[in-house]
Structure formats: structure tokens, C-alpha cells
Amino acid sequence: MSSQRVLSGMRPTGRLHLGHYHGVLKNWVRLQHEYECFFFVADWHALTTEYENPQRIEQNVWEMVIDWLAAGVNPGSCTLFIQSRVPEHAELHLLLSMMTPLGWLERVPTYKDQQEKLKEKDLATYGFLGYPLLQSADILMYRAGLVPVGADQVAHVEITREVARRFNHLYGREPGFEEAVAAAVRKMGKKQAKVYQDNRRKYQEQGDENALETARALVMDQQNITLGDRERLLGDLEGGGKVILPEPQALLTPASKMPGLDGQKMSKSYGNFISLREEPDSVDEKIRRMPTDPARVRRTDPGNPDNCPVWQLHQIYSDEQTRQWVREGCTTAGIGCLDCKKPVVEAVQAELEPIRRRAEEHTRNPDLVRSIVADGCEEAREAARATLEEVRSVMGLNYR
Structure with a gap:
């Protein structure tokens, strides 16, 4: 393993x-x-x-x-x-x-x-x-x-x-397990075998977790033992048998953190998703049609980004400066909802463009x-x- x-x-x-x-x-x-x-x-x-x-x-x-x-x-x-x-x-x-x-x-x-x-x-x-x-x-x-x-x-x-x-x-517990462990320990060489046995004893007699980790690391570093020997030694360490699985x-x-276009979890069953191969025009249209803060009925109405699904996309795609611009512009009605959506559209298109290109190559x-x-x-x-x-x-x- x-x-x-x-x-x-x-x-x-x-x-x-x-x-x-x-x-x-x-x-x-x-x-x-x-x-x-x-x-x-x-x-x-x-x-x-x-x-x-x-x-x-x-x-x-x-x-x-x-x-x-x-x-x-x-x-x-x-x-x-x-x-x-x-x-x-x-x-x-x-x-x-x-x-x-x-x-x-x-x-x-x-x-x-x-x-x-x-x-x-x-x-x-x-x-x-x-x-x-x-x-x-x-x-x-x-x-x-x-x-x-x-x-x-x-x-x-x-x-x-x-x-x-x-x-x-x-x-x-394979037949001859103890003998197989003893043979594996001998393959480690005298010095490392002694370190292994000392740490094994400390763990099994005193419950010393550090000794267990030291012995485990020593076993994993061994280059001249087989995978089966390694698993036997690890099993022997913890007082069990061979670790088969x-x-x-x-x-x-x-x-x-990827929300759907309506603020719920993105899911095919909700129909609120953008697929990885979505055509650019469709991406543009889906984001432009996203619902926003219901308080913004008119362009001049101030809003609250925390009530808007588009703001959740800004959390993923926009840098701090853009997010500050959105929050200030929304709460003061300084920007309209389409202005707010523009950086998200650009970021999603930039993310999907290489994916679409590679998918097209594989489809062909x-x-x-x-x-x-x-x-x-x-x-x-x-x-x-x-x-x-x-x-x-x-x-x-x-x-x-």
C-alpha cells in the first residue's frame, strides 16, 4: 500500500x-x-x-x-x-x-x-x-x-x-508469521533492527506513540525488504498480523462554493448550472438573466449584495478591488445590475475557454x-x- x-x-x-x-x-x-x-x-x-x-x-x-x-x-x-x-x-x-x-x-x-x-x-x-x-x-x-x-x-x-x-x-495471521517477521527484521541490518525492536517494545509496553511513528518511518524507509515484509513489520508493530488491506x-x-444561477447549490436537477462546454453566448445570456436583489426594482434603487446570487459568484471570481466596487456601487445605486454582472461574465468565459477548446479536440x-x-x-x-x-x-x- x-x-x-x-x-x-x-x-x-x-x-x-x-x-x-x-x-x-x-x-x-x-x-x-x-x-x-x-x-x-x-x-x-x-x-x-x-x-x-x-x-x-x-x-x-x-x-x-x-x-x-x-x-x-x-x-x-x-x-x-x-x-x-x-x-x-x-x-x-x-x-x-x-x-x-x-x-x-x-x-x-x-x-x-x-x-x-x-x-x-x-x-x-x-x-x-x-x-x-x-x-x-x-x-x-x-x-x-x-x-x-x-x-x-x-x-x-x-x-x-x-x-x-x-x-x-x-x-x-499467515502461517509462520513470527518467523517471517524475524527474517524481515534481519534484512534491516543489525543497527536498524535494534532501533526497530527498541521502538516496538516502547510502543507495545508503554503505549509510546512517538516510538510507533519512529518505527513506522524506519520500516517505510527500508529499501532492501519486499512489500510483503514491510506489511508484516507494520502489522507486527501494532501487535496484529500482516496488514493485507x-x-x-x-x-x-x-x-x-460554486452556487447555482439562482443562489441554490448548482445542480442539473435545479436547471441552474453552467456546463463546462457551455457556448459563450449561452454563458453570457444565463449570467445576464440571473436574478438580483429584489429590492432593486429600478436602476436608481440601492441594493444589498448579500441578498443577490450574483454576489456569490463575485466571491469566487472577483478580486478584492472588484468586490469593493460592486458593494459600493450596489448599495449606492452607483452601478446597475448589468454593470455588476459584467466582470463575472468575463471571468467565467476566461475560465471556460481553454476547457471548451480541449473538450472540442477530444470530441473530434x-x-x-x-x-x-x-x-x-x-x-x-x-x-x-x-x-x-x-x-x-x-x-x-x-x-x-
Whole structure:
């Protein structure tokens, strides 16, 4: 596992909008240069709620991937793949389901929330109940150290940690574990072996957290031991067994501050969005038609920016000087609403122009997009096979 590995996915909903860009994609673009990133299309997750209408999923997948690439997600810096093209996810999901208590799935907050929100759909299905475990399989498959999530998704990372902990407890004691640990310690060399053992003892006898961190860092720095040896030593440190499926950490991402054109959250279902490939004239028209402070009936009426959806866009796109100009001009009726909207229109157009251009290039070359995804799927499968081979082995399924 790599604490430097990040795993994140999105359901295929078709073309994306500025809310997706500010809430997820800008973060992905930054993370891909700081970590080893796996980004995937969660098409099986889409089926948990759209199993009756799967016809649009394929088109939505390609539209979404084009928007990822147009936004700056770079296949040279990360791995892009489609979940269902890596069937190992399904097998790991099945194997984890054998040892995951039913109560853990029923208490995931989004389980009942989604059933309430989507009352028109029959979500009393095995797939919908199990989708948090499928998410866990997605994460644990790549032994990801970090999972970027909003505050409302932290519970999903927590159940993944519990599943990993239970799995390691049940299956982490391989035959000859103590002998394998002793052999791994010898490979470290006398001096470093002594530091490891001293710190291990301090942690296990006195609960010294600093000693635990020192020993962990020492193990991670070892160049002449195998990945399996490293995991055995880390498991031995904490008094457990081999860490087969490491526990991921939630990497909290700031909530998207991108409001919709009516001041609510930007969403396709509200019809208040600007898509990443929106034509310039349409962007111009949508922002010009945005509602403003209802107190400004006439041009000469003063207003209050805090009551105006356009002001929320200024918080994202305008510098301090422009915001001061807007506040003063609005409260004194020194500027009209169209004057106020002009800098926002210009900033949104400037942000979307390179995205539109790149999206057009990829739309003209669908074979390249499919090739990028095919390569990513192969890379993902390679990592997935390595994990699954070990999972099968400790669960007694590695027949020879």
C-alpha cells in the first residue's frame, strides 16, 4: 500500500458543470501532481439507483471522461479507468461481503437518506444496500492511503477502515508469521533492527506513540525488504498480523462554493448550472438573466449584495478591488445590475475557454479518449490483480 496513493471516483452523469469543476476536478488536477492518483468512472455505482434505465450510462461515461480531460486531469500524471472494466472490483466486493456484518451497511447515514430522497425508485435492493461495501472494495483494491471526500462522505471511509480492520484481524495471521517477521527484521541490518525492536517494545509496553511513528518511518524507509515484509513489520508493530488491506484516511476537501444561477447549490436537477462546454453566448445570456436583489426594482434603487446570487459568484471570481466596487456601487445605486454582472461574465468565459477548446479536440478524436481509458484500465487491473491474489491466498482460495 502507499500512503501516497489517492483513489477517487465519480458516477457517470454525462457532461459536467462548474459545480463539479470547483468541487472535484480542480482538486483532482492539483492532487495528480502530489500523489499517485487513481480516478475512476463509477458505472456500477450508477446502476445501484439507475438499474431500470441503463441505456444512457455508456454515453454519460464518455461525455464525463472528456470533461475530465478538458479540465486538466492528465493521463500522464494519473490513472483513469472505468470501474466495470476492472472486474476484480466485483470479486473483492463479493469476498468482503462474506465477513461484513449486515448492521454496518444498514447504519451508513446515506442508506436511509437516499431512500427518502429517491422515493420514486425501488431501492429495496441487495445492490443498493451493498453499495457502501462496493465503495470499500474500490478503495481497498488499490490499498489507497488517502480518499478525497466531502464531510458528508466521511462515513463511507470510516466503514472502509472498519472492513479493513476486520479483514486483517481475521486473515492477517499467515502461517509462520513470527518467523517471517524475524527474517524481515534481519534484512534491516543489525543497527536498524535494534532501533526497530527498541521502538516496538516502547510502543507495545508503554503505549509510546512517538516510538510507533519512529518505527513506522524506519520500516517505510527500508529499501532492501519486499512489500510483503514491510506489511508484516507494520502489522507486527501494532501487535496484529500482516496488514493485507491497509486502512485509508479521509482527505477532507473543502465544500464546493460554486452556487447555482439562482443562489441554490448548482445542480442539473435545479436547471441552474453552467456546463463546462457551455457556448459563450449561452454563458453570457444565463449570467445576464440571473436574478438580483429584489429590492432593486429600478436602476436608481440601492441594493444589498448579500441578498443577490450574483454576489456569490463575485466571491469566487472577483478580486478584492472588484468586490469593493460592486458593494459600493450596489448599495449606492452607483452601478446597475448589468454593470455588476459584467466582470463575472468575463471571468467565467476566461475560465471556460481553454476547457471548451480541449473538450472540442477530444470530441473530434474519440479513439484517443478510448485508448487513454483502455490503458488506464490495464494499469488499474495490474494493481488490482496483485491485491486480489493476496486476498484469495489468505482466504484459502489460492488453489494450485
